[in-house]
Amino acid sequence: MTTLDRSKPPQPGPITLIGFPKFITTQTSGGTPVYLVENHGQPLVSITLYLREGSANDVAGKEGRSAMSAELLTKGTDTRSATEIAEAIDFVGGSLGAGASWDSTTISTSVLTRYLPTALDLFADVALNPAFAGAELDRAKLQRIAGIKQAKSDPGYLAESIFSRIVFASHPYALEVNGTEESVPKFTSEELQNIYKGISSPSNSFFIAAGDITESELLGMIEHRFKEWKSNPAKSQSVTAPPAQKNNRVALVEKAQAVQSAIRVGHIGIARDDKDYVACYVLNMLLGGYFNSRINMNLREKNGFTYGARSFFDTRKQTGAFAVSTEVRTDVTAKAIAEIINELTLIRKEPVSEVELSMVKNYIIGSFPLSIETPQQVAGRVATLALYGLEMDYYDKFRDTVAALSREDLLRTAQTYIHPDALTITASGDVKALESDMKAFGDVEIYDHDLIRI
Amino acid sequence: MQNPPKVQTGAISYTEYDLPNGLHVILHEDHKAPIVCVNIAYHVGSKNETPDRAGFAHLFEHLLFEGSTNVKRGEFDTHITQAGGYDNAYTTEDKTNYYEVLPAHQLGLALWLESDRMLGFVLDEVSLRTQKDVVKEEKRERYDNTPYGSLSERMMSLAYKNFPYKWTVIGDMNTIEAATLTDVKDFYDTFYSPSNAVLVLTGAFQEADVRKQIEEYFGDIPAHPGILERPIYNEEEQLNERREIVTTEAVPLPGIFYAYPMPPEGSDEAIALDLLTDILSTGRSSRLYQKLVYTGKLASEMSAYVDLREMPGLLWIYAIGNLPEQDTMPIEIAIEEVIAEIRETHVSEIELQKAKNKTEMRLIASRVTTSGKADQLAHSRVFFNDTSKANSVIDRYLAVTTEDIRKAAAKYLVPEKRCVVVFVPPPEEDGDDEGDE
Numbered sequence: 010m011t012t013l014d015r016s017k018p019p020q021p022g023p024i025t026l027i028g029f030p031k032f033i034t035t036q037t038s039g040g041t042p043v044y045l046v047e048n049h050g051q052p053l054v055s056i057t058l059y060l061r062e063g064s065a066n067d068v069a070g071k072e073g074r075s076a077m078s079a080e081l082l083t084k085g086t087d088t089r090s091a092t093e094i095a096e097a098i099d100f101v102g103g104s105l106g107a108g109a110s111w112d113s114t115t116i117s118t119s120v121l122t123r124y125l126p127t128a129l130d131l132f133a134d135v136a137l138n139p140a141f142a143g144a145e146l147d148r149a150k151l152q153r154i155a156g157i158k159q160a161k162s163d164p165g166y167l168a169e170s171i172f173s174r175i176v177f178a179s180h181p182y183a184l185e186v187n188g189t190e191e192s193v194p195k196f197t198s199e200e201l202q203n204i205y206k207g208i209s210s211p212s213n214s215f216f217i218a219a220g221d222i223t224e225s226e227l228l229g230m231i232e233h234r235f236k237e238w239k240s241n242p243a244k245s246q247s248v249t250a251p252p253a254q255k256n257n258r259v260a261l262v263e264k265a266q267a268v269q270s271a272i273r274v275g276h277i278g279i280a281r282d283d284k285d286y287v288a289c290y291v292l293n294m295l296l297g298g299y300f301n302s303r304i305n306m307n308l309r310e311k312n313g314f315t316y317g318a319r320s321f322f323d324t325r326k327q328t329g330a331f332a333v334s335t336e337v338r339t340d341v342t343a344k345a346i347a348e349i350i351n352e353l354t355l356i357r358k359e360p361v362s363e364v365e366l367s368m369v370k371n372y373i374i375g376s377f378p379l380s381i382e383t384p385q386q387v388a389g390r391v392a393t394l395a396l397y398g399l400e401m402d403y404y405d406k407f408r409d410t411v412a413a414l415s416r417e418d419l420l421r422t423a424q425t426y427i428h429p430d431a432l433t434i435t436a437s438g439d440v441k442a443l444e445s446d447m448k449a450f451g452d453v454e455i456y457d458h459d460l461i462r463i
Numbered sequence: 464m465q466n467p468p469k470v471q472t473g474a475i476s477y478t479e480y481d482l483p484n485g486l487h488v489i490l491h492e493d494h495k496a497p498i499v500c501v502n503i504a505y506h507v508g509s510k511n512e513t514p515d516r517a518g519f520a521h522l523f524e525h526l527l528f529e530g531s532t533n534v535k536r537g538e539f540d541t542h543i544t545q546a547g548g549y550d551n552a553y554t555t556e557d558k559t560n561y562y563e564v565l566p567a568h569q570l571g572l573a574l575w576l577e578s579d580r581m582l583g584f585v586l587d588e589v590s591l592r593t594q595k596d597v598v599k600e601e602k603r604e605r606y607d608n609t610p611y612g613s614l615s616e617r618m619m620s621l622a623y624k625n626f627p628y629k630w631t632v633i634g635d636m637n638t639i640e641a642a643t644l645t646d647v648k649d650f651y652d653t654f655y656s657p658s659n660a661v662l663v664l665t666g667a668f669q670e671a672d673v674r675k676q677i678e679e680y681f682g683d684i685p686a687h688p689g690i691l692e693r694p695i696y697n698e699e700e701q702l703n704e705r706r707e708i709v710t711t712e713a714v715p716l717p718g719i720f721y722a723y724p725m726p727p728e729g730s731d732e733a734i735a736l737d738l739l740t741d742i743l744s745t746g747r748s749s750r751l752y753q754k755l756v757y758t759g760k761l762a763s764e765m766s767a768y769v770d771l772r773e774m775p776g777l778l779w780i781y782a783i784g785n786l787p788e789q790d791t792m793p794i795e796i797a798i799e800e801v802i803a804e805i806r807e808t809h810v811s812e813i814e815l816q817k818a819k820n821k822t823e824m825r826l827i828a829s830r831v832t833t834s835g836k837a838d839q840l841a842h843s844r845v846f847f848n849d850t851s852k853a854n855s856v857i858d859r860y861l862a863v864t865t866e867d868i869r870k871a872a873a874k875y876l877v878p879e880k881r882c883v884v885v886f887v888p889p890p891e892e893d894g895d896d897e898g899d900e
Contacts, residue, residue: 013679015533019571025497051831099746102820155763155785158715162610265712269608300540313596316604336604375547382496383831
């Protein structure tokens with residue numbers, strides 16, 4: 010036996026290359042696509058129905074209606090009360106849920122294999138026959154308004170809300186996805202039911218399943234439960250992407266008894282199907298996407314301003330945002346923002362080093378197998394392909410696409426998509442303590458904790 | 464009622480052994496995915512601190528990423544991310560857990576890193592200063608700047624009068640700041656010895672090969688010089704309700720929080736009480752949801768859960784109101800009505816079966832990933848000195864009867880034995896009054 014040399018890391022062993030797991034693409038007799046990630050490792054099955062319309066169909070004054078419509082789906086059908094549905098799914102230890110995001114509305118269930126028929130009966134019933142009962146709507150409103158009041162005491166929510174409002178301007182992405190204290194009380198059962206009728210259609214949706222089930226079992230179970238589902242011309246709201254800003258916009262939101270500021274800094278980004286998505290993904294990873302990223306290393310490890318700092322391109326069907334997000338103690342708020350702006354400026358000015366680029370590539374490519382360990386994780390990625398119309402071999406090619414990016418590609422990407430001279434800068438915290446320092450970044454707009462400008 | 468069908472319980476196979484230096488090793492070989500997890504649990508947490516260093520165990524967890532004999536400051540995370548892995552750690556009252564998840568061919572890297580910091584730990588003033596600041600920001604972000612964020616601090620000081628569960632894992636600003644390099648060395652020497660640790664490997668490796676590697680990396684680590692004394696549980700039984708009412712504009716809606724002292728994790732009574740919390744609050748058919756949220760419309764949210772610890776922990780129940788100015792008394796009355804019924808009559812067999820099904824689903828789901836399995840194995844060994852309890856626990860849940868639940872509720876969930884923290888927003892008024900803090 011040789012003595013162990015502890016002075017340097019050991020050589021890695023022989024690598025096991027794995028591709029993106031195979032998944033099955035099929036469809037119902039009605040033509041609705043069905044995707045299956047079959048895996049019998051655990052006796053669990055998850056199934057999600059994606060409707061291809063979501064909260065991006067909301068309009069000002071009616072914000073939150075898509076989310077509320079989706080929430081009511083599991084709160085009673087023509088033949089089952091809300092409590093009967095809850096009893097039935099709870100008894101088998103499963104989950105049944107529905108919700109809306111900007112780009113889709115989903116109904117999903119997850120259950121031990123032996124209880125799948127019970128869960129799917131409920132799943133199909135809430136998808137096809139939701140009742141939108143007035144008494145359930147009243148309850149949901151009460152809870153939703155309480156939830157909004159709660160959210161307003163969260164500094165991250167306050168900073169994020171104003172950030173979205175400024176960045177997205179008149180686009181629906183500027184709206185509160187869960188509604189406001191003004192919009193929610195006015196919803197009626199009839200309008201929420203119409204929202205759902207307008208988006209529920211076998212020709213504008215897909216199923217995705219993961220776990221302990223075969224293709225023929227899955228199709229058999231879906232087929233007879235959804236045979237009455239009628240097609241319906243989809244009415245998608247088309248809104249042009251918001252224009253890029255010309256200058257900085259700076260906003261502060263008052264948060265009672267704040268000891269920290271929640272900060273958002275950014276601007277318009279890209280859509281999920283953008284040709285430069287992977288370049289932006291890699292660029293962002295290096296800039297603020299992982300622990301070793303420039304922004305986290307600067308704000309956390311070098312300066313000790315924060316527990317963590319991150320950046321992201323929030324990509325959606327239409328153009329989303331690019332944002333840096335962090336929470337720092339009040340007295341270093343302006344310093345932290347200045348450091349963020351420095352990083353955004355630097356990444357456009359000089360090509361990243363070879364070492365930095367290879368580090369980030371190693372991380373993204375090397376960690377890919379970890380992100381597809383469970384069938385549910387794989388299904389989540391397949392759903393992204395289906396929802397955003399990406400090539401079905403996208404994840405087969407992903408690592409090669411990352412590997413091919415050069416320092417020049419990243420510089421060009423930064424110069425195209427990062428704009429430190431036209432930022433939206435928002436912070437929620439102690440406005441009195443922050444206001445004068447924030448003027449260094451531009452004229453300061455001030456909002457109260459109800460997000461009303463003062 | 465008929466017995467439910469005998470089901471697959473998701474047991475985790477493993478082998479285990481001790482190295483001569485006392486390090487306990489547990490191996491679970493599984494080739495479903497080309498991934499490995501290296502998990503080290505040290506049997507130390509905030510209950511091993513002194514009051515003037517509250518928060519130290521967690522600060523120490525941060526410091527352990529700052530460098531060891533052969534790994535310079537900042538290099539730990541870089542090595543792991545460069546290998547395509549991720550690492551993290553967490554500290555509880557009772558244990559501190561470090562883990563790395565990596566592509567299988569990088570297993571050696573994690574063994575090198577973990578053994579190096581068990582063998583010798585290097586720290587300078589810059590690292591200590593920076594990590595104190597980072598931990599203080601963690602406290603501000605997760606507690607001080609969060610509505611109801613002072614809850615755990617308030618509840619722990621109500622529920623525990625003597626035992627070191629009386630402060631929180633995060634500690635407080637002054638005791639975090641007080642830490643010195645000498646404290647760090649003493650703590651390392653006392654608690655980070657191989658004999659106070661459990662090393663778990665799960666995933667795609669060959670057991671015979673990996674045993675050799677573990678021997679190479681960990682076999683020659685000597686015992687550390689410190690003398691480990693574990694705190695003895697010394698709380699007296701609570702005889703009267705303990706209550707604190709907090710008026711603060713940091714909360715938007717009134718919140719009622721109950722904590723009942725309960726037996727330690729792994730006891731029969733704790734298992735029965737854990738199932739009871741499912742009956743109380745898991746799913747929209749649960750008793751508290753129905754009474755407080757659905758029928759009563761008194762609360763916008765509620766939950767009941769067990770805060771299981773190595774020594775007696777707490778069973779929590781909370782509810783958040785619907786309106787800022789709402790009277791909290793009807794909520795408290797409703798909670799006590801629900802609990803009284805549990806104490807006095809048996810829950811139905813159907814409710815119990817529902818709770819068992821939920822628990823089985825939850826336990827199976829927690830074992831889907833390589834890292835989930837490692838965490839379960841390490842936890843059982845550290846808490847019970849018995850790895851097999853990770854597997855027998857499901858059957859123990861399935862064996863609970865309605866009478867077990869009634870008896871446990873009658874013994875522990877009585878008004879005299881609860882600790883209560885009520886948060887209320889101040890009465891609505893215009894103007895910009897400053898808060899007290």
